[in-house]
Amino acid sequence: MYGWLWRHLPGPTVVRLLLAVLLAAAVLAACFLWVYPAVAPFMPFNETTVGEG
Amino acid sequence: MSTQPTSTRPPAHVRSARPRRGAGLVYGVIGVLGELLITLGVLLLGFLVWQLWWTDVEGDAAQAEIVRDLGYVAPTPSASTATDDGVADPSPDEPPVLAEPDHAVSFATLTVPRWQGEPARPISQGTDRPTVLDVLGIGHYEGTAMPGGVGNFALAGHRVTFGKPFNRIEELQVDDPLVVWTPDAWYVYRVTSTEVVTPADVRVIEPVPNQPGVEPTERYITLTTCHPMFSARERYIVHGVLDYWAPTSSGTPAELLG
Numbered sequence: 001m002y003g004w005l006w007r008h009l010p011g012p013t014v015v016r017l018l019l020a021v022l023l024a025a026a027v028l029a030a031c032f033l034w035v036y037p038a039v040a041p042f043m044p045f046n047e048t049t050v051g052e053g
Numbered sequence: 054m055s056t057q058p059t060s061t062r063p064p065a066h067v068r069s070a071r072p073r074r075g076a077g078l079v080y081g082v083i084g085v086l087g088e089l090l091i092t093l094g095v096l097l098l099g100f101l102v103w104q105l106w107w108t109d110v111e112g113d114a115a116q117a118e119i120v121r122d123l124g125y126v127a128p129t130p131s132a133s134t135a136t137d138d139g140v141a142d143p144s145p146d147e148p149p150v151l152a153e154p155d156h157a158v159s160f161a162t163l164t165v166p167r168w169q170g171e172p173a174r175p176i177s178q179g180t181d182r183p184t185v186l187d188v189l190g191i192g193h194y195e196g197t198a199m200p201g202g203v204g205n206f207a208l209a210g211h212r213v214t215f216g217k218p219f220n221r222i223e224e225l226q227v228d229d230p231l232v233v234w235t236p237d238a239w240y241v242y243r244v245t246s247t248e249v250v251t252p253a254d255v256r257v258i259e260p261v262p263n264q265p266g267v268e269p270t271e272r273y274i275t276l277t278t279c280h281p282m283f284s285a286r287e288r289y290i291v292h293g294v295l296d297y298w299a300p301t302s303s304g305t306p307a308e309l310l311g
Contacts, residue, residue, distance in 0.1 A: 001088045028099055036103040041182055043104070047285040048219070048278045049180045049194075049209040051255045 104214055108187075112216025116190040119175040124236055125162045127173060128305040141239055141304040143297035148201030148272070149238055153193075157184045161200055163191055163208070164232045166308050167224055173234070174218040180209045187211075190218045194258055198272070200233045200240045201298055205273040207258035212278040212289070219278035222289055230308040231274060231293050239306050242274040242293040249280055249287050257290045271295070 005023075009016040040046075154160050155178060162173040179185040180192040191210040198204030210219040225244050233240040250257055257277065260269040272295035280289035299306060 001085045003084075031096060031099055032103050032107060036100050039100070040104065040108075040187070045283050045285050046182075046211065046214060046279065047252065048186060048211055048288070049192075050250070050252060050257055050277050050288055050290075 108214045109216055112188065112190065112211075112214075113172075115188055116175055116216050116218070117172060119159045119177075119189060120162050120173050123159060123162060123175065125173055125234055127164075128309045139304045140307050140310060141299035141301075144299050144303075148240065148295070148298040150202040151199045151235060153195070153199060154178045156181075156195070157189065159189060160193075160235060162234045163218075164234065164309060165221075165225070165229070166232070166311065167226070167229045168221045171221065174210070174216070176208060176233070187215050190216055197258055198260070198269075200235060201238065201272060201295065203272055204260040204269045205258055205262055205275050206233075206242075207275045207277070209277045212280070212282055219276060219289075222276065222278050222291060225291050230296070230306075231276075231291075232306055232308055233274070234301070237301060239299045239301060241296045241298070241306050241308055242272075243296045244291055244293045246292045248290045248292075250290055252285065252288055254288070257288075257292070262292050 006016065006020070009019050011019075151160060157177055157179055159175040159177040161176040163176055164173045165171065174190045176191045176193055177185050177189040178193050178195065180194050185192040186209060191208050193199075194207040194209065197207040200206055211217050212219050212222060225247060227244050227246065229244045231242040231244065233242065248257070256263050256265055258275050259265045259267075260273075261267040261271070262273055262275055274293040274295070276291040276293075278289050279285055280287040
């Protein structure tokens, strides 16, 4: 998977490395912005209310 | 003069190292699966970082802005006016009681002198996680009394994550002041008791705490948060009762100036 990605990134090693880091950062940013906030309410360790909650 | 052999077959050691087609596929699948699992582990680690650190960064910033927008200015001990000492005088009158605002509207702030270093936190209507607790800080149980009202002014807040407004709740001791501010009035409550209950124990936010069905005559406050920290197994509860109230125009409560 990552081997395939590495082979398909263009340019010399330095450019590939930069692109790979950039891609990883983009994935992490997407997680922080959308994925984690969507998942968080389903996590069972953070309820603070009494009653139905 | 010798010429290089032009055989199309690679040398024997290369041929023998090349795996058979089926084995290559299996190794490929296992490799990808391994990479996916490692990726999943890294993303889970990222979730922890987001939950335990980033939500605090975001929550603190958002809540500080709400407190600013409400018009709350943190009192400083030296900010006494020239004409009088700047200390709010307890009012003998009936305290003003706001009507319950719409869902997710911020209407007050809470300051706890015992939690030195903690900023004032906004109090907003509702205890829904996605719309109130996860972004706005402290939530007010809908249908319970408003600040200064007869009955139980019941609040919920996160103990960890999203700004963790009630992080230091276990430091509270009996008689500690809980200072609620609205644009018009200060309400100074004092802690009367703390307890640990199960999540189903709604009696703690009854108009008279722990006495369902009893008509209230006192002005109570109740804080609820999770317990133990990082767990949803139990709830940590703090009860208090109104000590006095004062108009904001009369100064700042002595509890915040000490």
